Amino acid sequence: MSGVLYLIPNTLGEGDTAALASVLPEPVRARAAALGYYIGENAKTTRAFLKKVGTERPIQEIEIRELNVNTPRAEIDRLLAPILAGADAGLVSEAGCPAVADPGALLVRRAHERGVKVVPFVGPSSILLALMASGMNGQSFAFNGYLPVDAAERGKRLRELEQVSRKANQTQIFIETPYRNRAMLDTLVAACAPSTLICVAVDLTLPGETIVTRTAADWKKGAAPDLHKRPAIFLLLAS
Secondary structure, three states, rough: OOOEEEEEEEOOOOOHHHHHHHOOOHHHHHHHHHOOEEEOOOOOHHHHHHHHHHOOHHHHHEEEEEEEOOOOOHHHHHHHHHHHHHOEEEEEEEOOOOOOOOOOHHHHHHHHOOOOEEEEOOOOOOHHHHHHOOOOOOOOOOEEEEEEHHHHHHHHHHHHHHHHHHHHHOOOEEOOHHHHHHHHHHHHHHOOOOOOOEEEEEOOOOOOOOEEEHHHHHHHHHHOOOOOOOEEEEEEEEO
């Protein structure tokens, strides 16, 4: 029989063991600590995660393999091979939930194709936490990942998303590279109608957590939080 692929969430930022304990339930930490095979985006950061978890065996005895955006699809079966041979494994992301806006989704899909049991565990998702705290429509929403880098194309895409939001009463969610957060907010405020709600959620679950929802008109008048190089989620809802 094949092993189980466990999807184990990570913290949303750097922190110590106490930080991890505040966002991962004890049963999740216990399962994570017991596994001898891990797949992560980066071996070094995966080891850092395991140090916070507190493993049952020395970390140097735990097999860690990498899966990132540069991993060839042909490598996926090699990553699955130990699981198909009977070993349980943990898939962990750099931050938050694995396989959500994360290359681990390719491994999960292939696991299903090969008949491997997949077990998702509870942990922090910046996307859902931001939606919960935004006051926007949680019955219908879409996560759009990264928007275009080019300013003109970004503005065009935001206007398209605003139209979809208005027509379907659907919350639109997206992210940006932290050093471009301010440019994203500026484009949002300029592109959206004055009545459109815009939420910016920064440093979720971290000491500097800040969540602000305002209309585009009010964003123009009010001071914005410091967004520079801070992980952020952006949401909009048009009326």
